[in-house]
Amino acid sequence: MHVFSHLGIMTFFCWSDQELAVIPQESAAVPMVYSPSTRMNELQEVWISLIRALEFYWYEDNEGLSKTVHCSSPGQTAAYFLHGEMELVRQFEQGQLDVCIRWIKRMWEQMKTESWPIPKVKHMAVQLRREMARLAQAGDPDDRQVDGFVRHRQLEAWMLDQLKLDLELYMRHTKMWSDHPEINKIIDYINQHYAQNITLRFMAQYVALDENYVSSLFKKKTGESLIHYVQRTRVEQAKALLLETESPVSDIGLRVGFENDNYFIKIFRRFMDVTPSQYRKSANQ
Structure with missing residues (x-):
């Protein structure tokens, strides 16, 4: 008998020239699957099937011990996940926590819907974690914890944490959106309160500076007007909601x-060259 372990999935091989009987226990501390005796020329197929069978526990939080050799085929949406990873990194760099959370939840739900193999899910998690740690200048992350997760939802919760x-670490390193503290304060406020009524006058009062001075200073430090920045932030938030929800376009705009609807569509099209409905349709094709 010997053991092979990878990404927290441990396989026990029992070699014998005689038929072996498996006596299942009433309960198990971790999800387990097993196969009856198998010929060598069938070993690879059965092994893969057993690993795929663990998804019964990984995705659905089931308990117990299962005997199965059924093998299903995973969905393949590599282009979608490449886009998702790129979008997640972009929103991370902009400090958009809410959008990043929504992207991770949507990716995890997609993996569940398509029944991704557990090793592939864990590999994706490690890849994303390393990229986030790189951006945050956190050093080499310890990925060993990923091996210990036996549920899809556990890994998702860990990723969100x-x-x-x-x-938070990234923002401490790069919070200086510009070299001016009041402009940084304004940007931070917009990123956190984009859905509220934000005007140049209000932001000037917020940082106790003259309105005209704030207008020219913001453009000088960021390369765009304050109102343009507010609109772009709202459009980025709307893009995520269009992809992850079935809410009407009018509701998302609000x-x-x-x-109102017309203003939302007008501004969205200015940034994206398509209407919100067209963006949602093309992204889901």
Whole structure:
């Protein structure tokens, strides 16, 4: 008998020239699957099938011991996940915690829907975690904890916790959006309160500076007007909601701070060259 372990999945091989009987226990501390005796020329197929069978526990939080050799085929949406990873990194760099959380939840739900193999899910988690740690200048992350997760939801919760920690560290390193503290304060406020009524006058009062001075200073330090920055932030939030929800376009516009449908569609199209409905349709194809 010998043991092979990878990404927290441990396989026990019992070699014998005689038929072996498996006596299952009433309960198990971790999810387990097993196979009856198998010929050598069938070993690879059965082994893969057993690892796929663990998804019965990984995705659905089931308990117990299962005997199965059924093998299903995972969905393949590599292009979608490449886009998701790139978008997650981009939103991370902009300090958009809410959008990053939504992207991770949507990716995890997609993996469950398509029944991704557990090693592939864990590899994706490690890849994302390393990228976030790199951006946060957190050094080489300890990925060993990923091996110990036996449920899809546990790994998702851990990823969200790590996201918050890494983004907090990233913001401490790069919070200086510009070299002017009042402009940084304004940007931070917009990122946190984009759905509220934000005007140049209000932000000037917020940082106790002259309105005209704030207008010219913001453009000088960021390369865009304050109102343009507010609109772009709202559009980025709307993009995530269009992809992850089935809410009407009008509701999404209101949620991110646009006063009416027509204005939302007009501004969204200015940034994206398509309407919100067209963006949602093309992204889901």
